[in-house]
Amino acid sequence: MSDLLDRLRERGWRMTAQRRVVAEVLEGDHVHLTADEVHARAVAKLPEISRATVYNTLGEMVLLGEVIEVATDKRAKRYDPNAHRPHQHLVCGQCGQIRDVHPTGNPLAALPDSERFGFRISDVEVTYRGVCPNCAT
Amino acid sequence: MSDLLDRLRERGWRMTAQRRVVAEVLEGDHVHLTADEVHARAVAKLPEISRATVYNTLGEMVLLGEVIEVATDKRAKRYDPNAHRPHQHLVCGQCGQIRDVHPTGNPLAALPDSERFGFRISDVEVTYRGVCPNCAT
DNA sequence: TCCTACAATGGACAATGTCTAAGTCAAGCA
DNA sequence: TGCTTGACTTAGACATTGTCCATTGTAGGA
Numbered sequence: 001m002s003d004l005l006d007r008l009r010e011r012g013w014r015m016t017a018q019r020r021v022v023a024e025v026l027e028g029d030h031v032h033l034t035a036d037e038v039h040a041r042a043v044a045k046l047p048e049i050s051r052a053t054v055y056n057t058l059g060e061m062v063l064l065g066e067v068i069e070v071a072t073d074k075r076a077k078r079y080d081p082n083a084h085r086p087h088q089h090l091v092c093g094q095c096g097q098i099r100d101v102h103p104t105g106n107p108l109a110a111l112p113d114s115e116r117f118g119f120r121i122s123d124v125e126v127t128y129r130g131v132c133p134n135c136a137t
Numbered sequence: 138m139s140d141l142l143d144r145l146r147e148r149g150w151r152m153t154a155q156r157r158v159v160a161e162v163l164e165g166d167h168v169h170l171t172a173d174e175v176h177a178r179a180v181a182k183l184p185e186i187s188r189a190t191v192y193n194t195l196g197e198m199v200l201l202g203e204v205i206e207v208a209t210d211k212r213a214k215r216y217d218p219n220a221h222r223p224h225q226h227l228v229c230g231q232c233g234q235i236r237d238v239h240p241t242g243n244p245l246a247a248l249p250d251s252e253r254f255g256f257r258i259s260d261v262e263v264t265y266r267g268v269c270p271n272c273a274t
Numbered sequence: 275t276c277c278t279a280c281a282a283t284g285g286a287c288a289a290t291g292t293c294t295a296a297g298t299c300a301a302g303c304a
Numbered sequence: 305t306g307c308t309t310g311a312c313t314t315a316g317a318c319a320t321t322g323t324c325c326a327t328t329g330t331a332g333g334a
Contacts, residue, residue, distance in 0.1 A: 014280060014331055036321075050283045055322065057281095071208045075291095076321060090248075090256055099254055103247035110240035111227075111265060117236055119227055121267035128248060130258035151300055151311060173290075187314050192291065212322095213290060 004066060011064060021046045022057045026081040032098040034076040072098055072127055088126040094135035141203060148201060158183045159194045163218040169235040171213035209235055209264055225263040231272035
């Protein structure tokens with residue numbers, strides 16, 4: 001059921017109730033919660049979990065590459081558990097809804113060597129912005 | 138000299154010393170300052186300028202499309218006055234340096250209709266991440 | 275079962291951004 | 305030039321998001 005928990009255990013993570021809860025909250029596709037939302041949902045399952053623990057746990061998951069940090073809006077970072085399939089994000093500027101999308105081609109290829117200024121490039125982040133059908137009424 | 142100021146005046150902006158200073162701070166290419174950095178430089182030219190004014194002024198410039206908000210790192214937003222030429226950003230993960238780059242092709246084209254979920258898409262934001270020559274030693 | 279290192283807690287602190295009430299001033303007009 | 309007016313600025317309180325640290329708790333191995 002929980003691939004995420006299994007992978008974490010395999011990496012020698014000590015399994016605590018808190019970490020389990022955070023991982024559970026993040027399950028599923030198209031999940032893009034802020035740290036605060038994760039905390040709120042975690043508290044619902046485990047009332048005494050602290051904010052610092054949620055931040056720590058999310059931070060560790062990001063370091064391990066199990067979760068991706070997304071900065072789609074100006075406010076808080078969001079956390080995306082769909083880390084094992086490369087994808088980009090489609091954001092509604094009105095309601096803030098976020099969808100995972102999978103463009104064709106490799107966006108890295110669009111950047112010619114002459115525009116790389118000697119950088120060793122490891123990653124591209126693409127965010128499409130627009131208005132979703134609901135908000136477009 | 139200051140195109141930005143001229144354009145703002147044309148749009149009926151009341152020209153104040155504070156707004157002039159903020160616009161001056163933002164002049165030039167490859168300028169990507171945080172609001173706080175803008176404030177610090179503005180204070181150097183006009184000591185009594187307040188933080189709120191800098192935030193207001195930057196916000197208004199963004200609304201007018203004269204300046205772009207960039208969220209390349211997790212911390213503060215940055216402000217990019219190079220709004221009239223479409224471009225993307227190349228960020229060094231170590232030192233945080235940011236460069237404007239101009240990829241070939243239109244990144245919008247990479248997203249097939251089937252992946253648009255009915256959204257009306259107006260904008261794409263692309264951030265390349267890597268390590269700059271200086272930090273790569 | 276007991277130990278110990280790792281994890282969680284909670285609260286202070288830091289950084290960034292927003293709001294408001296009151297004062298100030300740019301720009302149009304007589 | 306000197307008013308008038310409403311837009312602009314100010315200072316600082318407040319809100320939100322994230323980080324740190326000393327203390328307490330506990331998972332998992334011996």
